[in-house]
Amino acid sequence: MKLPIYAYGHPVLRKECEELEEKDPAVKQILKDMFETMYAANGVGLAAPQVGMNIRVFIVDATRYADDYKESKDPEERDEYENLKDFKKVFINPIIVEETGDEWAFEEGCLSIPEIRADVNRPENVTIEYFDENWKLKEETYVGFAARVIQHEYDHIEGVLFTDKISPIKKRLMQRKLLNIKKGNIDPGYKMRFSK
Numbered sequence: 001m002k003l004p005i006y007a008y009g010h011p012v013l014r015k016e017c018e019e020l021e022e023k024d025p026a027v028k029q030i031l032k033d034m035f036e037t038m039y040a041a042n043g044v045g046l047a048a049p050q051v052g053m054n055i056r057v058f059i060v061d062a063t064r065y066a067d068d069y070k071e072s073k074d075p076e077e078r079d080e081y082e083n084l085k086d087f088k089k090v091f092i093n094p095i096i097v098e099e100t101g102d103e104w105a106f107e108e109g110c111l112s113i114p115e116i117r118a119d120v121n122r123p124e125n126v127t128i129e130y131f132d133e134n135w136k137l138k139e140e141t142y143v144g145f146a147a148r149v150i151q152h153e154y155d156h157i158e159g160v161l162f163t164d165k166i167s168p169i170k171k172r173l174m175q176r177k178l179l180n181i182k183k184g185n186i187d188p189g190y191k192m193r194f195s196k
Contacts, residue, residue, distance in 0.1 A: 003037045003051040004193040008113045008161070009182030011195065012049050017056045017157040019093045023135055027057075031090055031133055034059050041190040043111045045149050047156030050112050052193065058153035061088040062146065083146045094130035096154055097139065099123040106148055108162045114188035116177055118166045122151050 006012050020027065030053065038046040038059060047058035066084040101124035109117040126147040129139040142150055152162060163171055163178070171178075180186055184194035 001033050001036065002040050002191065003033050004191040005037065005041060005046075005050055005111050006052050007181050007184070007186075007192045007194045008163075008178055009195040010112075010193065012052055012054060013112060013156070013161060014159045015049065015054055016159045017049060017054050020055045020057060022131075027092070027133070030055075030057065031059065035061070037190075038111075041111050041188070045153040046111065047153045049156055049159075056093045056157045058091050058094070058157060059089070060091075060146075060149050060153060062149055063088050065145070080144050083142065083144055087146050087149075090133040091128070091150070091153070092131040092133070092135070094128050094154060094157070096151075097127040097129050099126050099151070101125040101143075106145075108148070108152060110152070110162055111188075111190075113161065113163060113178070113181060114186060114192075116163070116174055116181075118162065118170055118174070120152075120162050120165045122148050122165075126150050128154070 030048070034046050034048070034051060037051060038061070044062050045058060045060040048055045062084045063086065066087070103121040103123055105119040105121050107117045108120045124147060125141060125143050127139065127141040128150060129137070131137055155161065163174070182195060
């Protein structure tokens with residue numbers, strides 16, 4: 001079932017999320033609905049608060065971007081292909097263990113903040129501990145774009161948005177657009193829920 005995506009300004013996006021009870025029977029349906037919602041909105045990642053749930057869960061699927069790098073002559077871009085070709089994952093009760101490497105800028109967007117993009121600096125590597133959809137505990141390290149997607153979605157379950165990480169000047173320049181999103185004066189092509 002496609003769920004409405006909660007828009008910038010809704011209080012649920014600013015709450016630190018609660019851990020999910022282990023082997024909660026509702027998880028399978030929640031994950032199914034989240035993937036359906038993310039694909040319908042053409043997203044790469046989706047966190048539970050973006051669909052109104054205050055739980056520490058997010059999903060990612062960047063596999064469609066892998067082919068962009070497949071034939072590249074640049075070894076770094078070919079590495080990016082390797083990082084993304086199987087990058088469809090579920091993260092339950094995740095904890096970032098470590099962020100390392102140089103910070104690099106990349107233009108980010110968000111399904112909860114449609115039609116706005118901005119450069120965000122993030123460390124190039126992230127190590128994360130989490131449960132997968134079968135409640136298997138894992139600890140993995142990701143680099144590049146995969147690390148960035150994880151960091152962006154992890155921020156959501158901490159009540160942080162990418163607009164919190166840009167300069168005050170840039171944020172001031174986008175105030176009118178942010179206000180329009182908050183008021184519901186936008187049509188991103190998918191169902192949204194706005195603050196009252």
